[in-house]
Amino acid sequence: MFFANRIMAAAALAVVFIMALSAVPASDAIGEDLSGTYGSPTNIDIAPGYQWRYTAEFPSDLTEYVTVSLKVNDGNIGSVSGKSVTVTIPKTATVGTVYNVVIKASMTQPVSQTSYQYVTFTVVAGLSVSGTINDIIKGSAISFTPTGTSSMGSVVWTVTSGHTLPVGLSLSNGKVTGTPTNLGLQTVYLTATANGQSATLEVSFTVYSKIVGGSAQTISSYGTAVSSDAITNGSDIKVTWKVTSGTLPAGFTLNKDTGVVSGSSTAVKSTTVTITGTAGEGPAQTATKKITIRSEPALTLTASASKILTYKGNAAEKTVTIDTPGTSNLTWTVTSVEGVSIDDGVLKVKSPTKAGMSQSLTVTCKSAYGQTKTVKVTLAVEDTLSATGDSRLSVTAGTEGSTSAFDVSGGSGVTYKASTTASGLTVRMADGKLYAKGTAAAKDLPVVVTISSAAGQTVTKDVTVDVYSKLVFTSLPTGGAIIYAV
Numbered sequence: 001m002f003f004a005n006r007i008m009a010a011a012a013l014a015v016v017f018i019m020a021l022s023a024v025p026a027s028d029a030i031g032e033d034l035s036g037t038y039g040s041p042t043n044i045d046i047a048p049g050y051q052w053r054y055t056a057e058f059p060s061d062l063t064e065y066v067t068v069s070l071k072v073n074d075g076n077i078g079s080v081s082g083k084s085v086t087v088t089i090p091k092t093a094t095v096g097t098v099y100n101v102v103i104k105a106s107m108t109q110p111v112s113q114t115s116y117q118y119v120t121f122t123v124v125a126g127l128s129v130s131g132t133i134n135d136i137i138k139g140s141a142i143s144f145t146p147t148g149t150s151s152m153g154s155v156v157w158t159v160t161s162g163h164t165l166p167v168g169l170s171l172s173n174g175k176v177t178g179t180p181t182n183l184g185l186q187t188v189y190l191t192a193t194a195n196g197q198s199a200t201l202e203v204s205f206t207v208y209s210k211i212v213g214g215s216a217q218t219i220s221s222y223g224t225a226v227s228s229d230a231i232t233n234g235s236d237i238k239v240t241w242k243v244t245s246g247t248l249p250a251g252f253t254l255n256k257d258t259g260v261v262s263g264s265s266t267a268v269k270s271t272t273v274t275i276t277g278t279a280g281e282g283p284a285q286t287a288t289k290k291i292t293i294r295s296e297p298a299l300t301l302t303a304s305a306s307k308i309l310t311y312k313g314n315a316a317e318k319t320v321t322i323d324t325p326g327t328s329n330l331t332w333t334v335t336s337v338e339g340v341s342i343d344d345g346v347l348k349v350k351s352p353t354k355a356g357m358s359q360s361l362t363v364t365c366k367s368a369y370g371q372t373k374t375v376k377v378t379l380a381v382e383d384t385l386s387a388t389g390d391s392r393l394s395v396t397a398g399t400e401g402s403t404s405a406f407d408v409s410g411g412s413g414v415t416y417k418a419s420t421t422a423s424g425l426t427v428r429m430a431d432g433k434l435y436a437k438g439t440a441a442a443k444d445l446p447v448v449v450t451i452s453s454a455a456g457q458t459v460t461k462d463v464t465v466d467v468y469s470k471l472v473f474t475s476l477p478t479g480g481a482i483i484y485a486v
Contacts, residue, residue, distance in 0.1 A: 030074040031098035031120075038072075038102055038118035045151055047126030047197065049091040055084040056105060056117070065107040071116060072102035089123060097123040124151035127197040129190075133176075133205040137283055138183060142169060144176040146190055146201055153195035160200055163189035180207050183236065208282030209234025214259070214289040220370045221251075222298040223266040228291050231259035231277065238280035239287075246273035249293055265295035268328055270369065296327040299371035301363070308349050308361075311382035311411070311455040317350040320377055328368035335362045337379065347377060355383035357412060385411035385457035390434070393447075394466045397438050403463065405432035411453030420447045425465060438467030 035041060044052055058066050068083045078087045078101045085103055103117040131146035148155035157174045159165055166186040169178040180186055187204045211233055219226045233239040241259040248254060249271045252263030259275055272292045279285045304321040322345045324330065334342040339352035340361060347363060359379040366372045387408045395401030408414050416429035420436075422445035427436045434449055449461040 031100060034072065034100055034102065034118060038116050041100075041118040041120040043120045043122055044087075045122050045124045046087075046089050047124055047150070047152055048089050048093040048095075049126065050089055050152075050197065052087040052089075052121065053084065054087075054103075054119075056103065057083075058105065062107060062113075065109060066105050067107065069104045069106070070101060071104040072100045072118075074099040074101065077101065077121070087119075087121060089121065093123045095123050095125050099123075126150065127152070127155065127192060127194050127199045129155075129192045129199045129201040131201060131203055133188065133203050135206045135208060135282055136180070137210045137285060138207050139179065139210055141179045142177060142205075144188070144203070145174060146176070146192070146203070148174075148192040148194070148199070148201075150194035150197060152197060155192050155194045158191050158193070160189035160191045183207050183209060183234070206282065208279070209237050211237060211239055211277060211279050211285045211287045213277060213287030216290040216292070218292040218294065218370075219261065220294040221264045221266075222296060222369075222371060223264060224298075225262065225264045227260050227262035229260070231289065233277065233279075237282050237285075239277040240280060241275050241277045243273050244276040244288070246271060248273060249295065251295070252293055259289065261291050261293065263293075266297045268296045268326060270294045270328070294328070294369040296367060296369050296371070297325045299327055299365065299367050299373045300325060301365055301373045301375040303347075303363075303375050303377055305377070307378040307380060308347070309380045309382075309412075309455045310349055310352060311453065311457050312353065312355045312384055313351055314455065315351050316456075317348055319349075320347040321345060322347060322363060322365070322375060324365065327371070330368075331366045333364045335360070337361065340379065349379060349381075352379070352381045355381050355410075357381070380412065380455075382412050382453050382455045382457060383410035385409075385414075385451065385453050385459050387451045387459050387461055389449075389461060390463065391461070392464045392466070393434060393436055394468060395436055395438060396470050397441050397467050398470055400435050400437040402430075402433040402435045406434075406449065406451065406461065408432070408451055411451075411455070411457050413454030415452050417450040417452070418447055419450070420445065420465075422446060422465070425467065427465075434463055436465045438465065440467065441469040442467045 046052055056068050068080055070078050070080060077099050078085060087101055099121040101119045105115045107113050127150040129148045133144050146157060159171055165188060166180050168181040169176055176188055185204060185206050187202060190201045192199050214231050217228050219228050240256050243254055249265060249269055251265040252261055254261050259277060272290060274288055274290050277287045302323045308318050308320055310318045332342045334340055338354060339350055341348050342363060357380040361377045361379050362374055364374050387406050389406035390403035393401060393403050418427040418429045418434050420427050424439040425436060425445050427447050443466050445465040447463045447465050449463055450458060452458045
């Protein structure tokens with residue numbers, strides 16, 4: 001009985017095998033529900049263009065007798081090689097489409113058997129990647145997480161083979177981070193994988209120079225052309241400059257490409273402007289610089305005299321006025337010498353303590369706008385004037401006589417003068433000597449000798465003049481003793 005049954009099963013299996021060699025039938029409509037015929041299916045989610053491979057396994061005692069074919073093959077997506085089934089989803093398949101594949105296993109001997117596996121293939125979105133990195137300014141950090149989506153599993157990111165990340169960047173846990181060090185166009189090459197799928201992503205961005213302005217600067221014109229410093233920026237950002245605060249004074253202009261303010265003026269004026277540079281390329285960025293422009297006439301000093309003459313301890317103030325053109329506020333200083341000062345351009349000397357006829361005073365004048373000039377004035381300080389000499393002079397009536405020269409110390413440019421109130425006496429000074437002449441004999445005639453210095457010192461010397469009669473015979477030889485011979 002068992003043997004007869006095996007013969008019948010083998011015959012039945014042979015019939016099935018012959019039928020399997022004929023054209024494989026498909027379902028009436030792609031994706032129709034065949035569970036009523038083949039039971040609940042095993043569903044496979046798969047993306048367009050991808051394959052599913054499956055090698056069927058059977059009880060070991062049947063394997064050699066089993067033949068595999070496709071009972072249902074929607075869209076002819078399946079193929080069989082031996083006991084292996086390959087399903088290829090068309091690249092043009094629409095997401096959501098369901099394909100039926102019914103795998104048929106059959107044998108005709110030693111018994112006839114048939115078994116089916118019902119598999120549905122649902123088309124899902126494949127691996128898609130996207131992402132952008134905005135252009136940045138050099139020195140800025142990047143934190144870029146590329147987008148990778150797949151219905152077939154989690155996405156893993158790696159740097160695409162044959163490429164490296166731009167210098168300064170690294171990839172970790174699906175995120176690109178770091179600070180690029182090079183200027184210009186940079187490209188990140190990444191590869192995403194998900195359950196056998198892979199897709200590449202190229203993201204390019206540009207690193208632009210960082211705009212710079214500059215430290216505040218002051219330029220001063222005294223009728224000559226002056227310029228502020230040029231501001232150097234990367235040519236890639238094409239910076240242009242304009243005045244955004246304040247107004248350039250007459251005679252000055254701004255170079256829009258270099259940020260240089262230049263010009264000249266003699267007007268007494270101080271103006272501060274702010275210039276702003278704007279990048280013409282790359283991310284929006286600006287920078288500023290403050291420039292103060294000062295102008296005034298060239299500073300000159302003209303002294304009303306080149307010398308101050310005074311004497312030691314003189315309480316009377318001596319001055320020299322130093323003239324300047326109209327400029328900004330002036331600050332005055334003078335060589336430190338006792339009794340010397342300067343006030344608003346007036347050099348003053350009062351009660352000097354040090355004698356010296358060739359003392360050099362340096363007057364320094366500074367304008368608030370940065371000019372400095374000096375002028376030298378000689379300070380001549382006489383020592384205290386004193387004199388010694390004859391206090392009495394005897395002369396013969398009618399004949400002029402003189403004293404010795406007076407010994408004078410201190411002072412400078414000494415002059416002499418003699419005066420008397422005595423009647424019949426004339427006096428004069430010459431070569432430092434007193435000359436006197438009387439018309440008649442007289443005693444104790446007063447004479448005052450005045451000695452003066454160029455700086456105004458005066459000393460007097462009292463001299464008493466005695467006028468004696470001219471020696472003459474007041475008797476005639478009309479009588480007298482006769483001398484006899486011996």
